[in-house]
């Protein structure tokens with residue numbers, strides 16, 4: 001059975017503009033400028049890759065997008081709305097979901113229950129109403145279970161749906177985390193090093209999975225990735241950072257051949 005994509009409202013304030021617009025964002029930590037006037041756009045439906053050597057500022061940018069970090073300068077607009085006014089807990093409901101480098105799962109819970117946790121951003125009744133079984137909870141719970149089961153099938157996790165996450169291999173856990181993020185029905189999916197810790201075969205499958213997620217769920221993807229083969233093959237657009245500054249932006253081909261990008265990566269070797 002196909003996964004039902006989230007209902008997408010056609011007419012929104014930012015309908016004709018980029019989905020994500022990062023403008024002149026600067027983040028400083030006592031003495032370190034982690035991001036220095038970074039600007040770029042991501043259009044709806046694109047897969048955008050964010051690359052750069054260690055310490056370039058990629059995770060800091062992701063943390064700004066998830067409102068984990070504030071910024072001393074600049075602005076970020078998501079679908080036409082300024083993120084600065086959105087509290088951290090409002091990000092998922094707005095339509096932004098992310099995965100983490102070190103996985104953010106409940107290891108003693110089952111695969112299915114972890115994915116259902118991601119539904120909370122889309123349920124109206126909330127955790128307390130669910131716990132107390134208040135009226136209306138049953139229908140919402142049934143819908144959450146159905147959608148979680150669809151995601152389990154989409155991600156090929158049927159055989160382990162009832163297993164504890166802690167007992168599963170790392171690559172499988174990463175797919176569970178993807179399911180948790182997708183369960184909140186995002187319009188923007190932030191993937192933080194999705195290839196890290198995966199074997200060669202798993203990385204190959206991941207590229208096709210990211211594309212099919214974009215197509216099936218009609219969403220936009222921004223991924224931070226060190227695995228150049230993956231990021232260059234899957235991305236429509238690549239942004240390169242170094243020492244907190246944007247040094248290149250364009251198609252994978254353009255960025256791969258940019259002298260500042262070549263220099264940034266050569267400078268990190270040996």
Ligand SMILES: Nc1ncnc2c1ncn2[C@@H]1O[C@H](COP(=O)(O)OP(=O)(O)OP(=O)(O)O)[C@@H](O)[C@H]1O
Nearest residue numbers: 029032033034052053054055056057058059060061
């Ligand atoms: N919470 C923090 N406190 C102080 N400095 C920080 C903090 N977070 C990041 N930094 C610094 O900001 C700079 C950018 O770090 P960031 O983690 O964003 O880089 P990155 O591109 O994600 O690197 P990596 O690829 O190694 O994950 C680094 O110099 C880092 O040490």
